[in-house]
Amino acid sequence: VKAEVVARVIKILKREQETNLPFHKISIRNIAHGLGLSEERFLESYKTLALFKRFLEIEKTKDLIDPLMAEKIAGFANQKADLDLFKMKDEVKLQSLEDLFKMQCYLEATTKVMQDRRNLKLDLEPISVEEVRKTAPELLQLHYGLNLKKLNLSEVSLSIPLKKMLKWQLEDENFYLLADEFKQVQDLGAIDDVSRQNALEKLEAKVRFDVDNFSRRKMVLENKEILKSAFDKLSFERKDVEFLVSGSTQLFMGISQSREVIDRLENLEDQEIFTFDRQLDLLLERYLKARYPQVRILYRDQFEKEGEWLPFDLVKGTLERIVFKDLLEAIEVSGGYKGKSLTAPHQFYVDNRFKTHLDSIVTQLEPKSMEDLKEKLLAIEQNSLPFIRQFQPHITSKLLSKAQMKNELRTKLEEIGLKTLVGPQLFDKGEQVYLALKEWKDSQENGIRLAKLQEKVGEA
Secondary structure: OHHHHHHHHHHHHHHOOOOOOOHHHOOHHHHHHHOOOOHHHHHHHHHHHHHHHHHHHHHOOOOOOOOOHHHHHHHHHHOEEEEEEEEOOHHHOOOOHHHHHHHHHHHHHHEOHHHOOOOOOOOOOEOOHHHHHHHOHHHEEEEEEEEEOOOOHHHHHOOOOHHHHHHHHHOHHHHHHHHHHOOOOOOOOOOOHHHHHHHHHOOOHHHHHHHHHHHHHHHHHHOHHHHHHHHHOOOOEEEEEEEEOOOOOOOOOOOOOHHHHHHHHHHHOOEEEOOOHHHHHHHHHHHHHHHHHHHHHHOHHHHEEOOEEOOHHHHHHHHHHHHOHHHHHHHHHHHOOOOOOOOOOHHHHHHHOOHHHHHHHHHHHOOOOHHHHHHHHHHHHHOOOHHHHOOOOEEEEEEEEHHHOOHHHHHHHHHOOOOOOEEEEEEEOOEEEEEEEEEEEOOOOOOOOHHHHHHHHHHO
């Protein structure tokens, strides 16, 4: 509301050619003060008028011919629809065309969907892990459950006596280790205990503190008896560890022998397919780069300039549309696009990717209501593989203000009866739904009375 008010004031100033007031000094407080109102009261009045104006635009009238019209205005401003929505889970919601292609790559690497890209349904059987390993190792992870004990070396090192630590620091190997670790420790000419002790005593207090802590931790690591005694006092904690087959993963905070731990666990390996956004980026790029040499020969005019092939990064978008042509054409048919093939806006493909999938589930289950659909979905989910469940839609609830609705949705909700299941239709960007109206809820807050409305109009 604030942004709209400032924008309107700037527009008026430009129209009236009032340039004395710099635009950056325009504020809601100044505008309200000029009308003799507080900032809060001005914004409340402006919001009321904006809703009133929108109501009149929808009702196609400029006059209030009946005081009872005020009740209708109040309903428009404050009424909310309590909806049940049957839609895809948020985890698989597509935000861009790139997301669409990454998901398609994932499906083709884990199922047999590549044989028919025009199949927009997602009730697909996964292929074996061994088959995935050959074509898309990015999608494999190792999963371990470990019993783990952790200790803090700094705390354990406090058990090292001061006299013992000082003696350790003066030994040949240890002193030169300290000199390598701390540049402030000068080892030139420090060939006996006295000269080495002098070199350490000359250190600043903070550096000496760090040197002593480092020394104690090294002594603990060298003394297996101290470590064993400290570990014996600790209890095991359960730790689930996952890392990628195609790369390394930091298992625990601070661990330095990740590879060694992985090697020891390999004989206990249990593999599964999973989704991981950065891995899908790698999968899509590798897939497109493998197809580029073949595609550019068939579509030379789009990938060649002055006798040279264009770099992959420059043609990636064009390459994607050609490689996934069948998928995009299927979405165009599903969404009812009437234009030339492959020319629909990017958002059109994102909006309509799941439309056929939702429709096929509802057609198959033939639910009489949203409650009936919920029961049938529960039965299906209990018998589905985890891989399939990630693509199964779910039912959620939402309260939506009538004043915020798009005209098409508002009209449909006013036409259908309560509990009636309708769809599929676009509800939000990238979100197809089946919906059912549970009830209209009237808010008693800020109810608009005609007299109050006229008063605010007069004040504003």
